[in-house]
Amino acid sequence: MRLTEITESVSKRGSASAGMVKEGLPRGVEITLALLGLAVTTPLWIVAAISVAASSPGPILFRQERLGRYGIPFTLYKFRTMHVAQEGMQVTARDDTRVTSVGRVLRLMKLDEWPELWNVAKGDMSLVGPRPEVPRYVKLDDPLWQQVFHVRPGITDPVAVHLRNEEELMSRVEGDRERFYVETLLRYKLLGNLAYLQRRTWRSDIAVLVKTITAVAFPGTAPAPSVQEIADFMKER
DSSP states (O other): OOHHHHHHHHHHOOOHHHHHSOOOSOHHHHHHHHHHHHHHTHHHHHHHHHHHHHHSSSOSEEEEEEEOGGGOEEEEEEEOOBOTTOOSOSOOOTTOTTBOHHHHHHHHTTGGGTTHHHHHHHTSOEEESOOOBOGGGOOTTOHHHHHHTTSOOEEEOHHHHHTTTHHHHHHTOOSOHHHHIIIIIHHHHHHHHHHHHTTOOHHHHHHHHHHHHHHHHOGGGSOOOOHHHHHHHHHTO
């Protein structure tokens, strides 16, 4: 199924799956919080930008195509954390040599994702929602993806908090890491995201934001599953 077909299918069809997912924080509140966040963190942006520029040659911001609501592509913004012109899989592990020294710090503290506040202000993303994926790993005719596409992707979500150590987890995968990501971890995320979206409220979105901040500040408060635990869980699905 082509992208245009899935976009029309999801956006126009009042399907049962659309009714299963729920909205969270009102857009007006999200835009206000995003703009406030951009204003408050401006001094830190300057520090991060200088650090990225000094770490290696290349642009300060990283731009990448992701799929948003209704499967519509958009440009995601992040602080660049890798050396430029580095090809490879679009999944990153803790031991990935493409990541710069400054980039490792930004990734660890999730500071590389601050520019996504602009995506929220523009309407590409929400503060809370399933993390947007690159087209390469999305199966447009998968019913799970079609349900996820009924909402805007987000900067954070309960699964992202649960898998806060995803890069460390990926570094422990033996064998084909990309295959594990696509066939196991990504589906694990989809199931978790849909479970949340079916019970979502604006209050639960606020709770996710609080948990995210807490997990970043105190990593020990958000213990993550192991590779084996995820694999065992998915065997039953």
